[in-house]
Amino acid sequence: MRKFSSRILIIYATIFITFFIIKSLAVPATFGEFGWYRGESVKEVANTSQKFAGANQCFDCHVEEYALWTVGEHKNVRCESCHGALKAHVLDPEKYEGNGEYLSPRAYPTIVDFCLSCHNRSTSKPESFSQMTVPHAHEEYWDCLQCHNPHNPIE
């Protein structure tokens, strides 16, 4: 009987010690510094570079698009929601001139694909939001920009 209970004690002690060894190895050093997360992560997040410039930055150089946009139906869609994160472009426009990579409307196969990335029909969207289904066969012939200016779609 005695032998049995001392074995249980040993098992418990082993589990206990193993737990603390694993804990000390697995939990990052700064965990709990400020709260229930790694304290060091605050510094890491603060150090990531800013990718978005903000729409008011575009005004300086693209007055025409900006002026149209502020009075149009897309005024609540930020420039960079359509054109991609453009902080680098704002800092050095010449360097990024003609670089299609970040000008997202052109990164889509067709302009229909681009417009429908927001306006395609889906039951998950509120009824009041303009949405449509474009038959696949029509996609390459339809040019939404022929009739709609993206910066003021209903002029």
Ligand code: HEC
């Ligand atoms: C310091 C001036 C400057 C700022 C600020 C600036 N741009 Fe530009 N942008 C340019 C220049 C210069 C070009 C290349 C010349 C051109 O095509 O008009 C250009 C080109 C573009 C193009 C491609 C035009 C094309 O025909 O290929 C887009 C789209 C664009 N900018 C969007 C933006 C957006 C959105 C912002 C705000 C986040 C912005 N720009 C801020 C100067 C600027």
Ligand code: HEC
């Ligand atoms: C709803 C999406 C959308 C928004 C919002 C938007 N754009 Fe555009 N933008 C486009 C599309 C689409 C084009 C046309 C691309 C093409 O002709 O291939 C374009 C073209 C441009 C061009 C190239 C010149 C031209 O007229 O073809 C510039 C510069 C530009 N946008 C700047 C801006 C700025 C600045 C803002 C914010 C004030 C903005 N855009 C907001 C979709 C958008």
Ligand code: HEC
């Ligand atoms: C990033 C998402 C986004 C993209 C991309 C986008 N739109 Fe829109 N569009 C919106 C939002 C948001 C509204 C405002 C809808 C509302 O207030 O109900 C809107 C409104 C409109 C309206 C007015 C709708 C109405 O009921 O009066 C038209 C027309 C329109 N968009 C056409 C286009 C065209 C054409 C393109 C492609 C060049 C395009 N949109 C690309 C988000 C987008």
Ligand code: HEC
């Ligand atoms: C031949 C011209 C033409 C083409 C091409 C066209 N539209 Fe339109 N669109 C119109 C007209 C006209 C209206 C009605 C505008 C009004 O209410 O004043 C309209 C209305 C809209 C509306 C708002 C009303 C609604 O029915 O929900 C959206 C969103 C829209 N178009 C998106 C698009 C998209 C996306 C494309 C490309 C797939 C496109 N349009 C292609 C002419 C066109």
